[in-house]
Amino acid sequence: MSPDLEKANAKRQGKAQKVLSNLGVKLQIFKPSGRELWTVVGTDGDFIVDYDSTGRRPSYCSCQDFHFRVLSGTVSECYHLIALKQARAHRQHSTIVFSDEEYEGFLRALLRDVFSRIS
Ligand SMILES: [Zn+2]
Numbered sequence: 001m002s003p004d005l006e007k008a009n010a011k012r013q014g015k016a017q018k019v020l021s022n023l024g025v026k027l028q029i030f031k032p033s034g035r036e037l038w039t040v041v042g043t044d045g046d047f048i049v050d051y052d053s054t055g056r057r058p059s060y061c062s063c064q065d066f067h068f069r070v071l072s073g074t075v076s077e078c079y080h081l082i083a084l085k086q087a088r089a090h091r092q093h094s095t096i097v098f099s100d101e102e103y104e105g106f107l108r109a110l111l112r113d114v115f116s117r118i119s
Helices: 003-021 064-070 080-092 100-118
Strands: 027-031 037-042 043-049 096-100
Touching: 003 080, 003 096, 027 100, 037 064, 037 080, 037 096, 037 100, 043 080, 043 100, 096 100
Parallel strands: 027 096
Antiparallel strands: 027 037, 037 043
16 A cells, blocks of 8 residues: 555544544434434535445445545545444444434435535
8 A cells, every 4th residue: 555545544544533533423213214314424514424234235425535536446435434334333323313204304405515515
């Protein structure tokens, strides 16, 4: 691994630790369907993160780092994904319960936030 890449990975680890200590990994559960939505509150806003621990589905994060550096193969994961995996492994996340009726509004507001940072 190149020194630059090592430095970049160390930086991602550091940012992930900060997210974890702020309980920035959030699990939104919608009842009664039980639908789950994971978000990570980073230094630059909220991101939707999809991680399948069985590995059947590829991971996804809505951040720029993921789109530009993870999808291109430059790095293996963004700091949101690192934080999410650690939070799930150590139950270091907050859980918020919503009703199913709130799902659409929640997702709409979240996507608006996500896209405002991409454009
Ligand atoms: Zn990310």
